[in-house]
Amino acid sequence: MDAEHLEYFKAALEGRASVGWNVWFTANQQALAQHLSRPALLRLKFSKLDEAERLLAEAGIVPCSTAGKRYEMYCAQFSADVVDANGRPLPAIWRAAHGGAIGLLADGEQEAGQAKLLAEFRRVRKRGLQQAHEWLADLCFEGEMELSGGNADVGRSLLAVVVRAGSGHDLLDATAMIARELLEDLG
Known part of the structure; x- marks a missing residue:
């Protein structure tokens, strides 16, 4: 495997890649096909960054784990x-x-955007605690990604919703605590 391919894998897994995985893979698929067996190429195509991480490990390269990795x-x-x-x-x-809540938050309409998100949370919460937990965890992830590489104001608002919605149950409080810590780390 070419060193440039391994370098991209490492950059992507560290959240430093200038282009996303799908764009990069499409542009490099033929070159990769010259270095990898058909099964290995298909594993890389469909397992994406999980397979890239395995190939890096085989080459003795260990990328730093960052929030950018999760975003990638x-x-x-x-x-x-x-x-x-x-x-x-x-x-x-x-x-x-x-439902457009992100657009509202991006436009500075914090109250309307957060109200829309809390209403969505209440609908999800009616379907069960597990779904509510997954929804909050996803929103917390989105907030963290916005903080680290997107719109920081939107990220703060998303995390604030997680903190507000996560009160009252142990399973939800854990995610709310993560969001609270991320907000506190900002200062």
């Missing part, structure tokens, strides 16, 4: 029709998330 893995799950030329979510898709 998150973006790698998106279909090509909802990402830009760099493999990042399209602004219109991002703004429409959570």
Whole structure:
């Protein structure tokens, strides 16, 4: 395997890649096919960054684990029709998330955006505690990603919703505590 491929894997897994996994893989698939067996190429194509991490380990390279890694893995799950030329979510898709709450937050309408998110949480909570926990964990992840590499104001608002919604049950309080710590780390 070429050193440049391994360098991209490391950069992606450390959250430093300039383009997302799907864009990079499409551009490099033929070159990779010259170095990898068909099964290995298919594992890389479908297991994406998990397989890239395994290939790095085989080469003796250990990337630093960062929030950027989780974001890169998150973006790698998106279909090509909802990402830009760099493999990042399209602004219109991002703004429409959570029934438009993200767009409201991005426009500075904190109260309206947070109210929309809390209403969504209440609907999810009616379906059960496990779904509520997963929803809060996803929102906490989104907030952390926005803080680390996106719109910090949106990130703070998302984490504030997690803190507010997570009160009252041990399973939910754990996620709320993570969000609270992320907000406190900001100062």
